[in-house]
Amino acid sequence: SAVISQKPSRDICQRGTSLTIQCQVDSQVTMMFWYRQQPGQSLTLIATANQGSEATYESGFVIDKFPISRPNLTFSTLTVSNMSPEDSSIYLCSVDRGFTEAFFGQGTRLTVV
């Protein structure tokens, strides 16, 4: 399995501000993904973080709201921009080692007030 570290584990933020979430993996991985889990709901894919190029966003998610970086094969960041209470969710980083298994970090629990 892959060891995935996410920071911060939780945060309470003021509306209108931005938060950057970090995802660090203990080894190089082919693919990294960012998911959102709204309270009591299932997981929804936000985007695929591509190493060395722009992220690929799913329908309903845009780069201006959720800018993503992936400078190398072990690290990625997700920024939640101009936050509103509706952005309160758990944000999860996931990695897939060459289409074999998909693992998740512990997530970042975000509350926007």
Next chain:
Amino acid sequence: GENVEQHPSTLSVQEGDSAVIKCTYSDSASNYFPWYKQELGKGPQLIIDIRSNVGEKKDQRIAVTLNKTAKHFSLHITETQPEDSAVYFCAGSSSNTGKLIFGQGTTLQVKP
């Protein structure tokens, strides 16, 4: 695109009984089907997965079956224990993309 439906949304069993959670998928190109267990305040933990080239996989008390023709797969937990109580998610993915599409989740309660 892929759509994954999961049933039931809640499931309550007595300790020692079996629990079965079922999922259906829509995209015939999907070929990877993982199951996750999520405990309160934690990220999803991969508990078992199956690929489309096999029909069944077992790991101790947990098993997963896949019917490609009918596009459904199921999680079977035998001899349930209170520690099995959690939310379980199924997912489907195509190896071409690696993206996971999740079911709605099943809250399993195992009563002592």
